[in-house]
Amino acid sequence: MSDPSISTTLREQTLHLLASGKVASRAELVEALQVAPSTVTGLVRRLLEEGAILEEGVGRSTGGRRPRILRLRGAEGVVAVAELGAQHARVGLCTPDGRLLAAEEIAIEIAAGPGEVFDVVAEAFGRIRTTSAPGQAMLGIGVALPGPVDFPHGRLVGPARMPGWSGVDARVDLAERFNVPVVVDNDAKSAAIGEYVVRDRAGEEMIYVKAGTGIGGCLVSGGQIYRGGRGLSGDVTHVRVADSGERHCSCGSRGCLETVASGAALVRQLAEQGLKVARTRDVIAAVTDAEPTAVTLVRHAGGLLGVALSGLVNFLNPDAVVIGGALSSLDVYVAAARGMLYERCLPSMTQSLSIEASVAGPDAALVGLGHLVRAAADVRTA
Known part of the structure; x- marks a missing residue:
């Protein structure tokens, strides 16, 4: 059973540290997170039970017993993410643990309405998967929109600069197109999550x-x-x-x-x-x-x-x-x-x-969406 004293934030920080390669053992987690060894023991136990990480092999000794190596499970599949603007969109792919694999910018006209815009984005998703992750299954989708979003429901609420979008249930629309879990959020909020992750200041x-x-x-x-x-x-x-x-x-x-x-x-x-x-x-x-x-x-x-x-x-x-x-x-x-x-x-x-x-720069929202999709869809690296 998961330890209720372990916060979601501490869990996310641990996964991020392992994904970035900054830590590879329990001792290094204790130092990086600045928490008690007992807390790290609980964290590792929880992540092992979830199947999110593996603990195997032995690392180099620094004077005591050689440490066991922690790593994320091998990623299978990708998460497609897109941040839409008034006249352009940035689309990309993330690994199941939230790391950005690839990104590119495409032209759109948000005023063309959701149908036409999502058609263009869907085409871009297909193209970038073919070039950057051939053969990888799409595990989920995250989209950031430049207007107020009723989160987590994904419905647009009176967007001033998006004619034809008010009341649109973007999450349902995208889920029907791709048949995978979908997260839709506001662009600034998605970018803020990405910025927080990249800044890594707990x-x-x-x-x-x-x-x-x-x-x-x-x-x-x-x-x-x-x-x-x-x-x-x-x-x-x-x-x-x-x-x-x-x-x-x-x-x-x-x-x-x-x-x-x-x-x-x-x-x-x-x-x-x-x-x-x-x-x-x-x-x-x-x-x-x-x-x-x-x-x-x-x-x-x-x-x-x-x-x-x-x-x-x-x-x-x-x-x-x-x-x-x-x-x-x-x-x-x-x-x-x-x-x-x-x-x-x-x-x-x-x-x-x-x-x-x-x-985090122009990829902030894409990084944030990757983490949102993982949290919402329980996308794992197994």
């Missing part, structure tokens, strides 16, 4: 913000996503901010953060200034080329993001604020947000606060 309280065409976010507390009553938490994009010019937002309101600090807002603002931009990547290219107007507007946008986050930092007192998404690749955007947080937050809240760009 117990870190983190606010994660995904700044791309739109802006999403969430809180990771105790290794878990805070989802709220209906799973719709983290809608920072529609926080009202000063200096917004009271612009109309896609949600129907005025003055939302999205209207001044998102990729879509920057595309509109730069186009109004006469620059030839059509997508967020064009904004990034303009800033990389040091185009003065682009740099100025992006710096202002980053500062407004910092304004919106400052109240959350003062209220939640996180260890870290991590900015992901396409705009996180721009140092000027992240630096402006950081500067505004230091200016607006209490010194006691920023004294040990880490404010930085994502370390």
